[in-house]
Amino acid sequence: MKRMIKTGLAALGVAAMATGAWAQDWTPPGPIKLLIGFRAGGGADTQARLIAEALEQKNGWKFIPEQVTGKGGLNLAAALKDAPNDGTVIGLAVTETFGYNMAASRAGMTPEDYTGLSTTAGFQMGIVTRNETGWTSFDDMIAAARGGQDIRFGVMSPKLADLAYLLGKAQGVAFNIVSVKGGKAVMDGVNAGDLDVGFMAGIQAKGVAAGDLVNLASALSQPLVQTPEAPTMADLGVDFSADGYFVFVGPAGMPDAARDALAKAIAGVVSDESSKAGGLIVKAFGGAAVITGDDLTALMAKDYAEAADLLKAASE
Amino acid sequence: MPGPSRNHLIIGLGALAFAILMLLVWIPLDTDTGLIEKVRRQVTIGDAAAPSLAALFLLAGGALLVTVELRAPHQMRIRRGTVIAAGALFAAAVIGLLLMRYSGPAAVWLTNTITGGGLDYRLLRDTAPWKYTGFLLGGTAMVGAMIMVMERRVSLRALAVALLAVLAMIAIYDLPFDDLLLPPNGDV
Numbered sequence: 426m427k428r429m430i431k432t433g434l435a436a437l438g439v440a441a442m443a444t445g446a447w448a449q450d451w452t453p454p455g456p457i458k459l460l461i462g463f464r465a466g467g468g469a470d471t472q473a474r475l476i477a478e479a480l481e482q483k484n485g486w487k488f489i490p491e492q493v494t495g496k497g498g499l500n501l502a503a504a505l506k507d508a509p510n511d512g513t514v515i516g517l518a519v520t521e522t523f524g525y526n527m528a529a530s531r532a533g534m535t536p537e538d539y540t541g542l543s544t545t546a547g548f549q550m551g552i553v554t555r556n557e558t559g560w561t562s563f564d565d566m567i568a569a570a571r572g573g574q575d576i577r578f579g580v581m582s583p584k585l586a587d588l589a590y591l592l593g594k595a596q597g598v599a600f601n602i603v604s605v606k607g608g609k610a611v612m613d614g615v616n617a618g619d620l621d622v623g624f625m626a627g628i629q630a631k632g633v634a635a636g637d638l639v640n641l642a643s644a645l646s647q648p649l650v651q652t653p654e655a656p657t658m659a660d661l662g663v664d665f666s667a668d669g670y671f672v673f674v675g676p677a678g679m680p681d682a683a684r685d686a687l688a689k690a691i692a693g694v695v696s697d698e699s700s701k702a703g704g705l706i707v708k709a710f711g712g713a714a715v716i717t718g719d720d721l722t723a724l725m726a727k728d729y730a731e732a733a734d735l736l737k738a739a740s741e
Numbered sequence: 742m743p744g745p746s747r748n749h750l751i752i753g754l755g756a757l758a759f760a761i762l763m764l765l766v767w768i769p770l771d772t773d774t775g776l777i778e779k780v781r782r783q784v785t786i787g788d789a790a791a792p793s794l795a796a797l798f799l800l801a802g803g804a805l806l807v808t809v810e811l812r813a814p815h816q817m818r819i820r821r822g823t824v825i826a827a828g829a830l831f832a833a834a835v836i837g838l839l840l841m842r843y844s845g846p847a848a849v850w851l852t853n854t855i856t857g858g859g860l861d862y863r864l865l866r867d868t869a870p871w872k873y874t875g876f877l878l879g880g881t882a883m884v885g886a887m888i889m890v891m892e893r894r895v896s897l898r899a900l901a902v903a904l905l906a907v908l909a910m911i912a913i914y915d916l917p918f919d920d921l922l923l924p925p926n927g928d929v
Contacts, residue, residue, distance in 0.1 A: 454861075454864050455861070455863065455864025455865065455866070455867070456864075456866070456867040487867060488920075489867060489920055489922060489927075490920055491927065509863070513863075513864065530773075531773065532773065604785075
């Protein structure tokens, strides 16, 4: 009996090793085109390029990065949709692209047109003001709004505009919602006094630590790591949140071996805090958040389905 | 004495036709959001706004040529030789671009036919010597043909100058950079 158990365990071990080796043994048949859905030189672009650099060094793969920006990642998604699905074309975008942005557009794309590989990091999305406003809490800002002050609320995507609208509605005030291009533009606007408050997805960390900026609330379903006492969206009466991740995706129908090998390699690099990419992710985004495989497929499908509810709520 | 020139009429009608084609066919087919986009509470400029504005300027320019400027004196004369030279330059550019795009895949197809191999140009687009095939052949053909059109004679010297120019471009734009692809390799 003992012998049978040993034989069984050995067989299981061999099977597990074989599965691992299967994914590990995959090598891209050619250079991998890496589509980057963010402007060159920003934190997200740097993240993509550092991950590619680490994978080149570690696995001997060759990456060719290419910027495909615009329309909240939909330009990237359109370029990726009909690309070869052998693992030689992948892209880095955010989950919002495959959720809200796809649901809101009429471009005929759904998350089913893509293969989710791995998330790398979540956003520490806060609702942030500058110290000079004198507001130390979200309630202070709402009191100012109720007192007649026009609150200029900076947002960098249509989804965030909807969240700002619903937040105002839940609090009984109407924000002056200003759409700008990118999180840095929101922060610049807040720092310059052109905006009173705005969404910032982690870029505010240094300013908050220095006392120049204040996280008034978390725009997530969870408290912010840096300011855990700040209320969440649910605390403020909004059923939706800005939860989201940076995500690597490929076209639909990628072979399992390619998907597993790419996901495992990306997850390995971003989770290694001693690597340049891992270090940047800790510094800029509060640490790695890795979701792969079926969990990622389910997450992308859920975001897409929930986006319809948010669109409906924001249209009322 | 020659009669009044019809050049403004020809150019104006061409501009009007192109502007109408842009407004009625090209822009509707190639944009998603119309002139303005209303996303619930916000109105923003749509994809079609800027090109539509450009087409309207073209339309206005064409209309001015066929009305106010129709019989203007001292109209530029379009000579047959000018049209032929412009056509030849255009043909040189088109042939060069076609060679640039397809000579690499054609070379791979030929190699596969001879060796019975299963190479794929897309996967070789960052591997020498394949990655230089299209740029070298297409670039040399384009620059060489343009020089020959301008010189109005066929010469090996023009081809040699074109080859040197293309090699210089490869040295400047390809050799120092790991992540940069020469045309057409970014689009295959």
